[in-house]
């Protein structure tokens with residue numbers, strides 16, 4: 001996209017700033033090392049930006065406590081939104097995926113706000129269930145993925161076998177950029193496949209410092225490492241023959257994945273990852289609007305809300321909306337339009353969250369995540385824009401829920417607060433709300449992709465709305481869209497089925513299981529049911 005000279009300096013500034021942005025998320029199974037890697041990335045960037053100063057362990061903790069302090073000061077959860085830091089000339093936005101052991105819709109939606117992902121694997125475990133689910137979302141959205149094989153410092157699986165697993169299980173061609181020298185657990189370092197040199201792995205005390213790198217030529221490496229080097233070299237040659245050479249286009253069109261080996265806990269491999277991200281990961285592109293027209297990066301400000309959260313500060317229950325900037329320049333204080341309601345939204349309290357500095361940053365560019373405070377009027381999926389032309393981005397998908405429950409207030413004197421809480425949780429997308437005349441408007445059915453969402457909802461009702469819930473799970477697990485609402489009575493007439501309306505207007509038919517649904521379809525030939533087409537629906 002070239003700058004339009006008629007729009008002048010500001011335009012080229014947007015283009016320039018956008019091209020520096022790398023907005024990504026880490027997808028992984030719990031315990032693979034996501035928090036450790038996040039800290040290592042931030043530490044590395046910081047260590048470098050402060051002119052090569054060596055930081056001690058205290059500083060590593062400093063990275064974390066800085067976030068916590070900001071979290072408290074701003075009354076929002078830093079770790080659940082985005083962390084921004086600069087590395088060289090690049091500005092990196094690491095958008096966090098919530099770290100539940102369970103799947104929630106939150107996690108999936110976050111992936112609509114990123115341009116690429118890092119798939120973090122534990123060397124001893126390879127692809128794990130949650131990695132697979134998140135990867136499926138990336139695949140659906142065509143998000144390019146870098147694979148980082150972590151914990152190579154301790155016993156794990158064979159490197160070739162792990163690469164084969166990528167190819168065979170998820171059909172993603174591995175393109176290793178580094179190759180481990182020494183088995184997992186006897187990690188000597190990596191062969192840098194770009195220049196053929198050996199980079200030695202060094203343990204640092206508690207991973208407190210950016211890992212020092214000592215490079216050796218292949219000849220030196222053979223002398224130093226003997227058999228381990230020879231084997232790594234031969235395996236690397238083998239990879240070259242089997243089509244594992246790096247191909248930027250294949251990475252960008254998400255048919256192949258660059259692979260790196262390392263150990264986040266000692267920072268080894270983290271620099272490789274940062275370099276790869278800044279040099280080759282995709283930068284923000286013009287986003288397609290609801291009519292599939294690209295919104296040029298240099299068009300006036302536009303953004304979409306991908307996450308809404310209630311403030312953590314008990315005194316201020318402000319709702320914070322996190323929006324990803326898609327075009328133009330965001331400036332704090334600007335009044336923008338919410339495309340869903342056509343109402344103005346004042347960003348007076350907006351903050352660009354989580355700059356390295358504590359002070360609020362007032363300007364944001366495409367790829368950045370902005371935290372909008374006092375955002376009770378905003379919903380997940382809303383588009384915000386400034387000026388002309390108007391724009392509306394496609395809404396974020398709702399996922400096919402497979403868990404359903406009714407929630408009752410335990411304390412009847414708190415019914416009002418209870419209902420308010422339920423509405424709030426629905427608006428934030430913590431759970432989906434389904435209703436029917438039969439059940440009564442005041443008793444919605446809570447629906448979720450993973451049961452953990454109910455726990456979060458119950459906890460928040462009790463703590464924030466001081467109104468504990470009693471959950472009564474419903475015996476449904478299969479859901480379809482009822483194409484013709486006139487057929488409602490058929491489904492409602494079944495013993496193991498029911499029709500409910502979701503708050504986005506979708507008419508859903510719930511069944512005890514697939515079998516119950518098939519039986520009903522056989523008995524009612526004209527019954528029209530459709531799968532809920534949304535990413536995640538196949539999961």
Ligand code: GDP
Pocket residue numbers: 028029030031032033034035036037099150151152153154262263264265266
């Ligand atoms: P998360 O659940 O994915 O955020 O994982 P954490 O970052 O909390 O890490 C889980 C555990 O793995 C912690 O005990 C870490 O210290 C450990 N860990 C993370 N990275 C490495 C690594 O590279 N090597 C080793 N040996 N342990 C690691």
